[in-house]
Amino acid sequence: VPAEAALVTYLDPLVTETAGTDLFEGPMPEFPDNCVAVAHYDSLAPEGRVMGASLSDNAGLWPVAVQVMARNVSKATAEARCRAYLDLLDNLGPVTLSGVLYHSCEADGEPFNLGQDAAGAQGQGRWRFAFNLTCRKARG
Amino acid sequence: VTAIRVEIEGADEMLSEIERLGHVGLVAARDAMAAKAQQIKAKALPQVPDDPESPGLLKDTLRVYAPRTASLKPGKTIFVGVVAGGRKLEKAMGKRKANVSAIVQHEDLTLKHRKGQAKFLERPGNDVAPSIPDAIMAKLDAATGGMGAR
Numbered sequence: 001v002p003a004e005a006a007l008v009t010y011l012d013p014l015v016t017e018t019a020g021t022d023l024f025e026g027p028m029p030e031f032p033d034n035c036v037a038v039a040h041y042d043s044l045a046p047e048g049r050v051m052g053a054s055l056s057d058n059a060g061l062w063p064v065a066v067q068v069m070a071r072n073v074s075k076a077t078a079e080a081r082c083r084a085y086l087d088l089l090d091n092l093g094p095v096t097l098s099g100v101l102y103h104s105c106e107a108d109g110e111p112f113n114l115g116q117d118a119a120g121a122q123g124q125g126r127w128r129f130a131f132n133l134t135c136r137k138a139r140g
Numbered sequence: 141v142t143a144i145r146v147e148i149e150g151a152d153e154m155l156s157e158i159e160r161l162g163h164v165g166l167v168a169a170r171d172a173m174a175a176k177a178q179q180i181k182a183k184a185l186p187q188v189p190d191d192p193e194s195p196g197l198l199k200d201t202l203r204v205y206a207p208r209t210a211s212l213k214p215g216k217t218i219f220v221g222v223v224a225g226g227r228k229l230e231k232a233m234g235k236r237k238a239n240v241s242a243i244v245q246h247e248d249l250t251l252k253h254r255k256g257q258a259k260f261l262e263r264p265g266n267d268v269a270p271s272i273p274d275a276i277m278a279k280l281d282a283a284t285g286g287m288g289a290r
Contacts, residue, residue: 027249039249041259044266065262067249114248115240130247 003064003135004040006098007089011038014088017081026067033120034072036081040064046139061103061136069130070111073120082111082129089133101138108132154273157280158218166218168279170207173220176272177204180222183264188224189245189256194232198245201228222261 004025017023017036026039042065068085072078090107109131116125158165181204188199205221225242233241245251249258 041249042263042266045270065266067247069249112243112247113240114244117250128248132247 001098001100001140002040003066003137004038006100006102007038007066007135010095010097011085011088015084026069028069028071030119033126034077036068036070036085039067039069041067060138062139063134063136066105066133066135067130068133069114069128071117071126071128073124073126075113075127078127078129079111079113082131086111086131093135100140103136103138105133105135108134154276158276161280161284164283165280166209168283169218169276170220172275172279173207173218173272174204176268176275177207177220177222180204180261180264180268183267184222184224184261187256187260187263189251189253189258189260191241191245193237194229194241197229197232198224198242201225201242222265224261 002025008019008023008025011017012019012023015023015036022032022035024035024037026037026041028035028037028039044063044065046060046062068082068089070078070082070085072081086107089105092105093102094104095102111129111131114128114130116127118125120126158169161168181202184202185199188202190196191198202222202224205223207218207220209218224246225238227238229238229241232238246258246261251258
C-alpha cells in the first residue's frame, strides 16, 4: 500500500475533511479550492543498508518522504488545517497502517507558507501551507 | 531561499576524532564536506526548474556555502549548505516574489515544469548524505597517514 494511501486512510476518520472529497492522495488536484493532500514524493535507501553493520538490525526501516499540503481561500484556515495534520502525524508510531508497520513519522519542520496560487474557482488566489514528514516503515 | 543543510549527527566517535586531531582533523572534515556539497550541487543543477517568470535564473543562484563550524546545538557542529534563491532573483522578480520563489519551486509538487522538478535540492541531498561519513573518515585517514582515524 503506498504510504500516501495508508496515511489518508488513517487520517480520514480523525479530520473534518473526507477522503476523496477534500482529502486526497497527492499531488493536490486543481479543485476543490479548500482541501488537503498527502503526497509520497520520495523514498530513501533503508538506513540499515547505508549505515553499515552496526545498524544492520534496522534493515527493515524504509524511510519515505511525505508532504502534507493544505489549501484554502483563507490564509488562517489553510495554516490551521495544516497545523492540525502536523499534530496528528508528527511523532506518530509505532502503529500499523493498512497492514504495514510504521515505526515512526517525524515532521521535518513546522508548516511553511507557499503563498497563493492563481487558480481559484472565482479567480482568487488560494493560500497553501505545507510540511514535510519522514516516515520510517516496514517494507510494503 | 531554499537550502539543504547536511549535518552529521550522532557520530560521536567521528566528531571526537576530528576534535582530537585538532586543526588537521577540522580541515580534513571540512574538505570532505565541501566536496560532498559540490557533488550535491552538481546533481541538483539539471533538476532545477526553469520558472517562466525567471528563465534560467534560479539555476544561476545555486551555490555552496563554505563549510563552517558552529555551536548551534549542544556540542560542536560542522555544517555546509547548498542554497538556491536570494538576491539574484530580486532584480528580475521584485523582492516580494523573489522571497518565496525558490521555496515554491522547491516545495510545490503541483507545479508542472517543462524542465526540472520540485525537490531539486532535497533529492540530491538525500542521495549524497549517506556517503558523507565515509568520505570524512577517508580524509582523516589520508591527513594522518592512516594513523589518525580509527
